[in-house]
Amino acid sequence: MALMQKVMCSAKVAKAPAPKFQPAKVALTMGASLVLAANANAATIKLGSDSGELVFSPAAITVKTGEKVEFVNNRGFPHNVVFDEDAIPDGVSADAISHEDYLNGPGETVSNTFDTPGTYEGYCEPHQGAGMKFKITVQ
Numbered sequence: 001m002a003l004m005q006k007v008m009c010s011a012k013v014a015k016a017p018a019p020k021f022q023p024a025k026v027a028l029t030m031g032a033s034l035v036l037a038a039n040a041n042a043a044t045i046k047l048g049s050d051s052g053e054l055v056f057s058p059a060a061i062t063v064k065t066g067e068k069v070e071f072v073n074n075r076g077f078p079h080n081v082v083f084d085e086d087a088i089p090d091g092v093s094a095d096a097i098s099h100e101d102y103l104n105g106p107g108e109t110v111s112n113t114f115d116t117p118g119t120y121e122g123y124c125e126p127h128q129g130a131g132m133k134f135k136i137t138v139q
Helices: 023-038 125-130
Strands: 043-047 060-063 068-073 079-083 099-103 109-113 118-123 133-138
Touching: 043 060, 068 099, 079 125, 099 109, 118 125
Parallel strands: 043 068, 060 133
Antiparallel strands: 068 109, 079 099, 079 118, 118 133
């Protein structure tokens, strides 16, 4: 008869210490979230209304210096975004901020970040005769 031995094992499970509250990490995480939110678009302007009208929608907006405006091709395209050189702040180049290439498909976008306060007016070149224009006030 074989002799059976009983083997006993004991294992200790180490408990991990509870995480400590670290205000600096929380503040860093919250700060990063705020920066990401601040970099979001201040406004979106549709090129062509939902019903197909040849308009910028909305046609007039106000943003703060440093904020980004996105222009989204919506309906009635092709469209483009041209700033009127006589209706922008002194020292700003209309050529530099205009988007003269046509947006031909729905959802195509262009954007501008406005660093100089003042009034910026512009139009859609193919539909300028139809009165398709916009005004952006930067404070």
